Each structure stands twice: as C-alpha cells, then as structure tokens.
Amino acid sequence: MRRHLKLLDFALxxxxxxxxxxxxxxxxxxxxxxxxASVLLLTRAIREEAAQILVAAPELTVQRVVGGRHEPIPLxxxxxxxxxxxxxxxxxxxxxxxxxxxxxSTITVMGASEGLQGLEMIEGRLPTTATECAxxxxxxxxWGAGTGGEVILVDAESTGVPYEVVGVFRxxxxxxxxxxxxxxxxxxxxxxxxxxxxxxDLAVRIANPNEVDTVAAKIKRAHPDSRPITxxxxxxxxxxxxxxxxxxxxAVFSGALVAFAILAWDKATGLSAEERREIGILKxxxxxxxxxxxxxxxxxxxxxxxxxxxxxxxxxxxxxxLGAPLLVPVLRGWSVLFPELRPAPFVDxxxxxxxxxxxxxxxxAATVAPSxxxxxxxxxxxxxx
Amino acid sequence: MISGHxxxxxxxxxxxxxxxxxxxxxxxxxxxxxxxxxxxGMFVAPYPAWLAALVEADGTVRYFDGPKDLFRYxxxxxxxxxxxxxxxxxxxxxxxxxxxxxxxYVTGSDVLGPMGAELVPVASLELAATFRADxxxxxxxxxxxxxxxxxxxxx
Numbered sequence: 001m002r003r004h005l006k007l008l009d010f011a012l013x014x015x016x017x018x019x020x021x022x023x024x025x026x027x028x029x030x031x032x033x034x035x036x037a038s039v040l041l042l043t044r045a046i047r048e049e050a051a052q053i054l055v056a057a058p059e060l061t062v063q064r065v066v067g068g069r070h071e072p073i074p075l076x077x078x079x080x081x082x083x084x085x086x087x088x089x090x091x092x093x094x095x096x097x098x099x100x101x102x103x104x105s106t107i108t109v110m111g112a113s114e115g116l117q118g119l120e121m122i123e124g125r126l127p128t129t130a131t132e133c134a135x136x137x138x139x140x141x142x143w144g145a146g147t148g149g150e151v152i153l154v155d156a157e158s159t160g161v162p163y164e165v166v167g168v169f170r171x172x173x174x175x176x177x178x179x180x181x182x183x184x185x186x187x188x189x190x191x192x193x194x195x196x197x198x199x200x201d202l203a204v205r206i207a208n209p210n211e212v213d214t215v216a217a218k219i220k221r222a223h224p225d226s227r228p229i230t231x232x233x234x235x236x237x238x239x240x241x242x243x244x245x246x247x248x249x250x251a252v253f254s255g256a257l258v259a260f261a262i263l264a265w266d267k268a269t270g271l272s273a274e275e276r277r278e279i280g281i282l283k284x285x286x287x288x289x290x291x292x293x294x295x296x297x298x299x300x301x302x303x304x305x306x307x308x309x310x311x312x313x314x315x316x317x318x319x320x321x322l323g324a325p326l327l328v329p330v331l332r333g334w335s336v337l338f339p340e341l342r343p344a345p346f347v348d349x350x351x352x353x354x355x356x357x358x359x360x361x362x363x364x365a366a367t368v369a370p371s372x373x374x375x376x377x378x379x380x381x382x383x384x385x
Numbered sequence: 386m387i388s389g390h391x392x393x394x395x396x397x398x399x400x401x402x403x404x405x406x407x408x409x410x411x412x413x414x415x416x417x418x419x420x421x422x423x424x425x426g427m428f429v430a431p432y433p434a435w436l437a438a439l440v441e442a443d444g445t446v447r448y449f450d451g452p453k454d455l456f457r458y459x460x461x462x463x464x465x466x467x468x469x470x471x472x473x474x475x476x477x478x479x480x481x482x483x484x485x486x487x488x489x490y491v492t493g494s495d496v497l498g499p500m501g502a503e504l505v506p507v508a509s510l511e512l513a514a515t516f517r518a519d520x521x522x523x524x525x526x527x528x529x530x531x532x533x534x535x536x537x538x539x540x
Binding site: 085086088207208209210211214218 | 480520
C-alpha cells in the first residue's frame, strides 16, 4: 500500500514539474467533456420536461383534418366517441394562439376547464366569467400583471379585448405555463373565432391502455376526416425531435471532439525525449517495468479524472444553473417565448458512466502504451537516445 | 368500557390495513408493490388492468396477475372460494374491479395478459360481442362455464 502511495506521490510531483503540459491537457480535456455533457444533460432534461407535460395529456387527442390542415372539430363527433366501449370520457378543448405585439411573443389561449391537470394556483382562482382570465407565471412576469391587473389580448377579429387577471398559476414544467393564458371555455371559443358547435380538438380518456389503438381505429372509421393521435405517438415524436436535435449538435461539436482526440493522442503517446530519459533513469536506478507502468497509470488517471470532474461540473452549472445559454438557441425553437428555461436537474447515472468510460479508459490506455515500450527497452539505449 | 372498545376497533382497523385484510363485500384494496400472485408468484402491481383478487370469508386478500390464475387457484382450492368469499376481476373496458361471477370471459383473442393467453373479462355479452369483433376470440363464457378444460386450452 505504501508503495502505491509513494508512486502516486511521484506521479503528482512529475505532473507538477510540467505544469504547462498538464494544465493544457486538463483544460482542453475538461472543455470537451463539458460540451458533450452539456448537450446530453440538456436534451435529457428537456425530454423529461416534455414527458412531465404528457403525463397529464389524454390517451387520445382527436383532431379534424381538412385538406391536410387542422380544422375545428364538430362537437357532435364527441357524442359518437363517448358511446364506444372503453372510452371513459370525452372533453372538447378550446385553445389556440394569439400574438402579443407589445412583448413580441406568442401566447397560448386555452379554455380553463380542459386539460389543465397539474396546474398549481400561486394566487387567485380560475376564471368564471367572460371578462376574466388566469395567466401562467411566465406571462405574469413578462407583463408585470398579477391578480387584479388587466391584460389586453388581440382576438380573432383583430380587436383588442381587455381581461381582468383573477389568478396566476404554475405547473411542474415551466414550458407548459410560461406562455399560457386561460379563460372560460365559452369565451375562449369566441376569442379564437371558432365556429359555433366546434372545438379545437377532443380529448378522449381511455381506461385500458391496450384498447387505445382499437378506439383510435374505430374513430377513424366512423369519421374519416378525423385524426386520432395517441399519447405514445406524441411521446415518440418528441423523442425523435430531441434525439435529432441533440444528434445535430453533437455533429457540430464532433470537430472539437476530433481535435481533442488528436491533441490527447499526440500529447499522450509522443513521449518527449526528456520523458524517455526519465524512464531510462528510473529503470537504471532499479525501478521495475511494473513500477514505471503504475506511475504512468497514476498520471493518466489524475489528468483524466480531474478533467472529467471539472468538465461535468462545468456542464451542470451551464445547464442547470445558467439555463444553458450557449445551447438553448439551437435546441428549442418552436416558440419565441419561454422567457427563461430552467430545466429541472435530472442526471442519468448511465450517461455519466458512459462519458467517463469513453474518455478515461482510452486516455489512460493511450498514455500507458508508449511508456511500456520505453520501459522494456534497455535503459542504456534509452538514456543515450 | 366504551373507550376500550373503540381502542380495540382502532387496533383492528390498523391491523387490517397492514395485513391485506378486507371485508368480503367490498372491493379489494389496491395491491402494494410487493404483493405477488398467489398462484405463480409474479408481482401484480405493474399490471393493474389485469388484476384479479380473492377476498376470503375471513377477509384475507389474495391477488392474481390475471383471471386465468384466479380460476386455477379457485379450482385447486375449492375451500377458499366457498363460504361467502368474494372473487374480483378487472373489467377490460373500464379497468374497474368487478365481481368475477358477473363477468363474461372471452377466450382465444389477440389480447395478451401478463402471462400470455388470458380470459378477458367484460361486463356483458354485448360487450363480449364487441370485443370479439375487435380482437377475435373464440367464445364468451359465463363464470360457471370456465372449467379445467377451458384453462388447459389456454396453455
């Protein structure tokens, strides 16, 4: 044990003797780890957020499609769907978007009674009359309008309509509520300009997950112009989109990765004449080949573990504390709003292990191999060069 | 004296909560993560849509991972199902518990339970016909028509 500690001590001392090379390696190494880990952490966290949103989503969402475009769906469709076996409930939903020119952002307007599970009122209540609305915490902050304030929204006829804010709410995922304004269902339908007797879509609750596809097929048969979307389809789409985006980002950064690989390979494998002489001298004064190799393993581990830790910490600070300012513009992009994205910290141990394994092991192997070659040659030859 | 009774009742209530005891007339309590099928030993909590339960006359609750195992157990232990024991299965369409004797069971459909081919419980013959139209299926059986021959055919 004492021997190993002495060797570790020697390894640290020898790293300190070459501060420029050691620190240079650590900085580049840590930067690369930080980039890769940031991408993985952020996409993972956003996918978790999306999954949280979808927990409250209905098993089946039914839209009406005309000419390949999403159109308001007649409420009468819902009555037929309600009678299908396995359907526990059908709810008409009224929602849509409006553009707020003052803050230059897109607002989601939604009827208050539907699809709002998981909303937590911070203050006030949900709207009950046509002139009231409740807003998400992000919207309230953006407009500076709390309970008792008034907001003006532009309706389907381009008229500014004033609403009294009677409540502010929040959900586990900020993405859901940051751009959301709710009003009564009747008022939402009028505001959005939906024709009488129609809704934006229908949310269908199905008790048995085995039966979702059957119900979807029956709805499609009964109403060929409808498009039933299952929750698992939505989840798959989200997954595919985020996988694609993270893959794209990794491709962009793959240049950095290759540069790092070349640098590490060069620094680690190309033993300088000085280092070869050092190994020769160590052998000459009685070190075994095993001792030399252990020394080099310690050096490699010290460099790569230090860099790994620094890189991971940098990535976590970047993503979870700062909100990933360097990556967010690339990753999201379906709405201008989301004033501030602070993904809930979510760390996958498997991912950390994968990063560690892909960086530490090759690096240590790359440092040890040439040292072994130097260590098994005759010291005399090595020292004389 | 009264308070003594009350305390006894409270103790009995607490015990019943921990020991998986239920009154034979009520719906069985939902299974915990460690509850296993009384026949095959599988954990039952991950499959709520197939859960079956036997509430014996003394209140002991036994869970099963599907109606198939409930029937097998009942055939092997006729004494356990006698004397006012209640048998429960989960309705395929509503996933609510329903009494096993009131359900109809569809065999040979394309819907598989956690242990493969299953007797799929539905609430009425009409729903059984709908189910068979959607998922195939050979027969719709009443509770008393499910015998060892039917169970063997599921293998």
